[in-house]
Amino acid sequence: MSTATPLRIGVLLVGTVQLLDLSAVDLLYMTTPEYLEECSLPQPMIDLGRPCEIHYIAQNGPNKTVNTTSQMSLQLTNSLTDSAVSPGKLDILLIPGPPPKSMPPAEEYLDFVRAHFAADTPILSICTGAFVIGYAGIVAGREVTAPRLLIPEMRRRFPEAKTWDDSVRVARDGNLWTSDVHAERLYSWNYKRTRSRRWVPA
16 A cells, blocks of 8 residues: 555646646546556556545635536536645646636636746646646746647747747746647656656657
């Protein structure tokens, strides 16, 4: 049985997020001892798993539901102001992509992102989640990426970024990770093993 400290993952749900973007969360869950045991894997491999706590966060949480694409819904576990998801309490903040037409987000969401960024929480933006971090102002001076078709728009809206790079699938600059449309790419961060690497090539 694993005695590792649970990985605390926050998923910020800004509007109707894309269901595919949430697959990154499930990929992380699939590394937990519980899931590995369900797969009947050898005990030494199960022991390598790490438990995780997943917090689904939105302004109107907890115990409410939010819609995703494909007519699915998720039950929220936390509001933006819950102490369990305050800066310093999360190991990762994941921002799946909302509809671009719903941008900019409410200021409360942007403040939440800024506070976690300032606390050095690793922030992982998937697809159009780039709009959220752009409006939060945390791309300033950073080398970032987004869906390639949206790069011209991102450069226009958020010129304060050092680079909107359309030649990579995933970019890392400090505690800010950004990706294009492929949610599964973020499963390949190799979070601990690549802390010293800036770019993950296409």
